[in-house]
Amino acid sequence: MITARQLAACGLNSPAITVRVRRGQLHRRHRGVYAVGTGVLTMRGEMTAAVLACGDDATLSHWSAGAWWAMVRWDGRDVDVIVRRGAGRGLDGIRPRWSRSLDERDVWRRDHIRVTSPARTALDLAADMTAKALRRMVRQSLAERRVTIRQLNDVLRRSPRHPGAPALRAVVADGHVPTKSELEDLALDLLDAAEIQRPEVNPRLLLAGRHIRPDLLFREQRLVIELDSRRWHHDPLTQQDDADKQAILEAHGYRVLRITWHQIVDQPQQTLRRIRAALAAAS
Numbered sequence: 001m002i003t004a005r006q007l008a009a010c011g012l013n014s015p016a017i018t019v020r021v022r023r024g025q026l027h028r029r030h031r032g033v034y035a036v037g038t039g040v041l042t043m044r045g046e047m048t049a050a051v052l053a054c055g056d057d058a059t060l061s062h063w064s065a066g067a068w069w070a071m072v073r074w075d076g077r078d079v080d081v082i083v084r085r086g087a088g089r090g091l092d093g094i095r096p097r098w099s100r101s102l103d104e105r106d107v108w109r110r111d112h113i114r115v116t117s118p119a120r121t122a123l124d125l126a127a128d129m130t131a132k133a134l135r136r137m138v139r140q141s142l143a144e145r146r147v148t149i150r151q152l153n154d155v156l157r158r159s160p161r162h163p164g165a166p167a168l169r170a171v172v173a174d175g176h177v178p179t180k181s182e183l184e185d186l187a188l189d190l191l192d193a194a195e196i197q198r199p200e201v202n203p204r205l206l207l208a209g210r211h212i213r214p215d216l217l218f219r220e221q222r223l224v225i226e227l228d229s230r231r232w233h234h235d236p237l238t239q240q241d242d243a244d245k246q247a248i249l250e251a252h253g254y255r256v257l258r259i260t261w262h263q264i265v266d267q268p269q270q271t272l273r274r275i276r277a278a279l280a281a282a283s
Helices: 004-009 014-023 043-053 062-068 118-126 131-143 149-158 165-173 182-193 236-251 261-266 268-282
Strands: 026-030 033-036 079-082 094-097 107-110 113-116 205-207 210-212 216-218 223-228 255-260
Touching (some): 014 026, 026 043, 033 043, 043 062, 043 113, 062 079, 062 118, 113 118, 118 131, 118 149, 149 165, 182 261, 182 268, 205 236, 223 236, 223 261, 255 261, 255 268, 261 268
Parallel strands (some): 079 094, 223 255
Antiparallel strands (some): 107 113
């Protein structure tokens, strides 16, 4: 992506730009913003074009920043850009936003454009997401090391009156739980609601020279819970890997309890009875 001002700095005036547009060397995306070589843009190309169209101090934000950092899935909506009040209006495919609380410490530069940091992005998204979706996003972002608890606390301290602050603060206060899947979230929520001690999530165990990561581990009771997703039964490679992992765990004295998506969602009380019985037997 390139702007008309940058092209002018390269020695191309308006007629020269027009010629290159006609030749297909430049493709106009917004007023004064061009794609070089192709008019087919990637997600990041569209976002870069949107930020460039809104001025030097424009910042990619909200859902768009979340997709940039791979914290949420991009769904093709208009690109969110924090701008000076009045800027960005009427630009196709751009949703201008304004913020009084954006601290420059929460603005990072990536690929030459301004993007809200992952922590600030989580704060902005917290104002619009359901509690469940927010918890899933934060936990996965922690697991993938896109953000840290310290960074989340720092952004909350700088923007205590932000509309998303109460919801994000509640997620942070729930404890550092870096889960990697929605099924792990559902399992932890089930255990928390039943006031069962919280297990370790995806801890690393070195057994028989191999690093094994059980889904949930009650270390004192040497009880492992393995969670089988809805796709598990249709993936023979995953089944074999899980069978090998279970064999190693059991050979080293761990009891393995397998729980499916269906059992957690549709049979929660029966599932809790199984877990309580396993914990009691191990104790």
